[in-house]
Amino acid sequence: MTTISPAEAPVSTSRDVEKDLFPVQPPTEVREGSKTESDDDSAHMQEGVKRVEAITTVWSNKSLWSTFALLWLVSFVSALLSSVDGSLSPYVTSSFSRHGLLAVINIAARVIGGVVTLSLGKIIDIRGRMEGFVGSLLLITVGMIMKATCRNVETYAAAQVFSWVGHVALGFVIDVFVADITTLKNRMFIFALNSTPNLATTFAGPRIAELFYQKVNFRWAFGAFAIILLGVSLPVVAILFYHERKAKKLGLLRPKSGRTPIQSILHYIIEFDLIGAIFVSAGFTLILLPFSLVNSASHSWKSASVIVMIVMGVVSLAAFAVWEKFFSRVKFFPFEFLKDRTFLGAVLAYFVVFMTTFIWDAYYSSYLQVVHGLSISIANYVLNAYSLTSYFTGPFIALYIRYTGHVKYPALVAIPIYLLGTALIIYFRVPGAQVGYLAMCQVFVGFGVGMINQMSQLITMASVRHQDVAVALAIYGLFGSVGSSVGYAVAGGIWTNLLPVKLHEFLPEDSKNMTAAIYGDITKQMEYPIGTPIRDAVIEAYGDVMRKMVIVGSALIPLTIICVIVWKNINVKKLETVEKRSRGNVF
Structure with a gap:
């Protein structure tokens, strides 16, 4: 596999760029020429794409920037809910004495979440962005209600599927809508801005979770945030609904299909x-x-x-x-997209990053609380230093992309930083190590992963036409979801097979009969003060198992280099002259 240098990149004419960057053609016949011509041919656009382009045609600058602000607020509450949810998960599973199933519960949720986004990409292309947004909120609400009322781990597992799928779907719809109302060179900047709420939720989420757990219970946390998320999301629905109605009145959208309900059900079963x-x-x-x-x-x-x-x-x-x-x-899956080496390399890079991360990250919060005696909030502050760094550096990386257009080489630079941060965890993730060093490792990992993910997401979108962005992002999300599922599967396999054995090995002779009870409940693991024989045995078992997890994760990171090397050296700033066309009022 060869690397294309900047001098070799085909940037001379719009036709040359289009030929190199957009080799994937839809099955229907399109006019030969630039990306602009293909995108403008409305005969080949699905209804959802036509709807959003009609909306951007009729709305004002005030509506555009109001939508950006409201989407930022929705992203803030969604991130806060996710942070609270993640902080409470070990205690929810422990309340049913099934702490070891933490990774198992996430496997199905992640796989289904990735698959659903591919279906959702078709839904919002065929029906519209508003319908996808509302459907995502409905899934999250159902999941939160189920978590608030669950009485066994099976119900909680089902609730996790609903809430995670809804959370992934909501983020996906927001990303697609942002892609609709931005140009390529500005897109990552808005994506990065929508991620900045995590700078606050990184600290607020674990603390809120801790207060709910100590002062009330985890059930009220899920119920409260379901209501808050619905409250901040309704104005976005109102804006989309209003401007869609306005576009219809102006004759920019075709009337309804006229199908009966049964015909519509059969039609969408086939379409999806x-x-x-x-x-x-x-x-x-x-x-x-x-x-x-x-x-x-x-x-x-x-x-x-x-x-x-x-x-x-x-x-x-x-x-x-x-x-x-x-x-x-x-x-269901557009395999022709994978014929483009840049597209394939980008989604595989996302797969590998998620897989390697979740191998060692799945039980990290529990490790920090049990081994280092940290509270729920402090443990998750250390854990979230990863995402905090990623979100903090995101806008700066986006500005770099906006003014230079470079994508491939920054991603290659980020991989050694990611590997360094993960490899250092092998050395520092041992009982007795200072927590500050663990936070430092998270910073390195967060910076490397954040840059790789931003670059791979942007180059995924740069490899397709505007009308294919939703499907491209859905495939990208699917690879990430399957990658995280594989990571959780490996982590769960190591944890459930090794930790009970190590606990039995290290526990004092008169306490070995407590192995199953201690393994299944994080509160029992922390019941004994640090320094007592039982707690020290638990700490030693955690340290042994966690070290193996990090070694496995680190060993797989070099695969990311192969994934990135195959990318074409696309400069999105130069591509802007090809991509720019009449798409209404966009940023």
Whole structure:
């Protein structure tokens, strides 16, 4: 695989740029020429794309900037809810004596979340951005209500699927809508601004979670934030609804299809390829779950249930491939996008980053509380130094992109920084190490990951036309979700298979019968003061298992270099002359 130097980058004419940057063509015939011509051909645009372009045609600068501000507020509350939720998760699972299932619960949620965004990309292209936004809020609300009322770990696991899918979908719709109302060179700047709320929620979320846990209970936290999120989101829905109505009155949008409800249901089942979505979701979930559940099976890897899950997972993925090739009228996954090496490299880079991170990050909050005796809030401050650094540096990286247009080489520079931060954790994530060094490692990791993710997301969008941005971002999100699911599966496999063994090994002889109870509840792990034999045994077991997790994660990071090297050396600033066209009032 060769790297294209800046001097070799095809930037001489719009036709040359279009040919190099947009090799993926839709199945329908389009006019030969630049990206601008293709994008403007409304005959090949789906209804949702036409709707958003009609909205940007009829709204004013005031509406544009009001929408930016409201989306920032929605991002703030969504990030705060996510931070509170993540801080409370170990205690929710521990309330059912199932702390070890923390990673297991997230595997299905992450896979389904990634698959749903691909369907959602089709929904918002076919129906509209507003419908996707409202649907996302509905999923989050259902998930939060289920968490607030759950009485067993199974209900909580189902609630996690609803809330996580809704959270991912909401962020996805916001990203797509921002892409609709911005040009390429300004896009990452707005994306970065929408991430700045995390600078506050990094500190506020864990503290709010701690106060709810100590003063009330975790159930009230979920219920309260569901109401707050709905309250700040409704003005966005109102703006979209108002301007869509205005566009219809001006004749910029076609009337309804005239289909009956039954016809509409059948139409959208075909359009969203529901059968393909079920096959691919079931396949990834059934293959990944056994890594975390195997320790509870009566015969380990020889258990019939584990074997059946893996076999059914492989069969489901094979069935998905057969269905897509021979039977599906509308393809669920646009495989032709992956023929572009830049697009493929970008989504694989996102996959590897998420996979390697979640291998060592899945139980990190619990580690900080049990091994170092930190409170819920302080432990998550250290944990969130990762995201804090990423969000703080985001706007500066976006400004760099805006004024230089460079994408590939900054991503290559970021990979060694990411590897350095993760490798240092191997040395410092041991009992007795100072917490400040762990926070330092998180800063290095956050900077490297933040830059890689920004560059890979932008180059994903730069590789397709405007009308394909939603699907491109959905594929990007799918690879990230599957990557995090793989990371959780590896982490869960290491944790559930090794920690009980190490606890039994290190616990005093008269306490070995307490292994199962201590393993399943984080509050029992912290019940004994640091310095007592039982707590020291738990700390030693944590240190041994966590060290193995970080080593595995670090060993896989170099794969990211291969993913980035294959990118074409796209300069998005020069691409701006090709991309700029009449898309209404956009920034």
